[in-house]
Amino acid sequence: MPTQLEMAMDTMVRTFHRYTCKEGDRFKLSKGELKMLLQRELTDFLSCQKDPHLVDKIMQDLDANKDNEVDFNEFVVMVAALTVACNDYFVEQLKKKGK
Template identity: 45%
Template structure:
């Protein structure tokens, strides 16, 4: 749990609010921390879709709760992959 929290705050606030991730901060987090799990985070259409899907309240940022949604989805994907 501490690692998930630390990773979020490592990237949040570089561009704006310390409590949220901008699209650029999310891109940096995905490429640095999650490597190839989500494919190429430099792929702008893919990044736009991920960001849009995560931004549940449509405020143009990803807050911690929305970030945890990403973590949960990746965990479920990995679980399904390893069950095969």
């Protein structure tokens, strides 16, 4: 029986590859695939954003090797950064409740 962390890792890998197979390199996200992933998998995050160029900015920030695609390593950086931000928010909320 896999652990929760192993299941989370499996989910990340499967989610990434569910979107990479739509166009271009089947092991990387194009800008269109990244946009679709963000819209479907991070709906709440995107709904809070008002910047119409957000996907372009995310793509530019993630695309470390500047090949106009996001590979799995670059994708993991985004997921990790968002996870850290969520944890920071959670910790702050707990601290406020504890005061």
